[in-house]
Amino acid sequence: QSVLTQPPSASGTPGQRDTISCSGSSSNIGSNAVNWYQQLPGTGPKLLIYNNNQRPSGVPDRFSGSKSGTSASLAISGLQSEDEADYYCAAWDDSLNGVVFGGGTKLTVL
Amino acid sequence: QIQLVQSGTEVKKPGASVKVSCKASGYSFTTYGVTWVRQAPGQGLEWMGWISPYNGNTNYAQKFQGRVTMTTDTSTSTAYMELRSLRSDDTAVYYCARRGTGRDGYNLYAWLDPWGQGTLVTVSS
Numbered sequence: 351q352s353v354l355t356q357p358p359s360a361s362g363t364p365g366q367r368d369t370i371s372c373s374g375s376s377s378n379i380g381s382n383a384v385n386w387y388q389q390l391p392g393t394g395p396k397l398l399i400y401n402n403n404q405r406p407s408g409v410p411d412r413f414s415g416s417k418s419g420t421s422a423s424l425a426i427s428g429l430q431s432e433d434e435a436d437y438y439c440a441a442w443d444d445s446l447n448g449v450v451f452g453g454g455t456k457l458t459v460l
Numbered sequence: 461q462i463q464l465v466q467s468g469t470e471v472k473k474p475g476a477s478v479k480v481s482c483k484a485s486g487y488s489f490t491t492y493g494v495t496w497v498r499q500a501p502g503q504g505l506e507w508m509g510w511i512s513p514y515n516g517n518t519n520y521a522q523k524f525q526g527r528v529t530m531t532t533d534t535s536t537s538t539a540y541m542e543l544r545s546l547r548s549d550d551t552a553v554y555y556c557a558r559r560g561t562g563r564d565g566y567n568l569y570a571w572l573d574p575w576g577q578g579t580l581v582t583v584s585s
Binding site: 352382383385387394395396397400401406438440442446447448449450451452454 | 495497504505506507509519521522555557562564567569570571572573574575576577578
């Protein structure tokens with residue numbers, strides 16, 4: 351049981367926009383920044399979004415992040431087949447004194 | 461380029477220990493932390509803790525307290541994670557990642573980038 355809650359799966363067709371949600375509490379998302387990581391099949395995770403809505407260099411602007419209260423979202427516009435991956439949200443938790451992850455969302459591009 | 465290269469696959473028996481290495485290159489090793497995260501087969505990511513190569517300070521997840529030790533060797537820019545008293549449910553891919561921080565007004569934030577390629581540790585009798 352993950353501390354942050356994500357839907358286990360999401361899907362969309364090429365060109366569509368999709369959104370993945372991440373729900374937490376006041377001790378994590380409510381008081382700390384949210385990061386998003388992308389894990390392509392058979393590879394290690396890659397930083398996609400940091401500090402709620404910032405993109406590292408090299409990440410396409412099709413990916414965007416937002417946060418409101420104790421929830422966060424990752425939006426992917428113009429879906430492409432190469433976006434098929436697992437997506438994880440993460441945040442520091444003040445009560446646990448550590449990083450907590452969501453359970454991951456498997457995105458399928460139909 | 462900035463990269464973290466981890467040691468190879470390990471197979472251990474229950475009760476044994478494993479020590480995974482993570483060699484950093486392309487950046488100043490003591491300027492960033494090193495975090496360890498594991499992923500059991502078909503499961504999500506689990507944070508184990510992190511170490512500051514600058515001063516050796518560590519912060520372990522409560523779940524692993526007493527069973528894990530993270531160290532660094534600044535002369536070779538290498539971080540190590542040792543896990544003791546292995547059980548079958550420790551079977552996982554273990555990742556190291558560079559931990560960076562920033563400040564946004566009064567708020568401090570951290571991120572993990574890049575990640576190592578992962579080390580598979582299998583615990584089986």
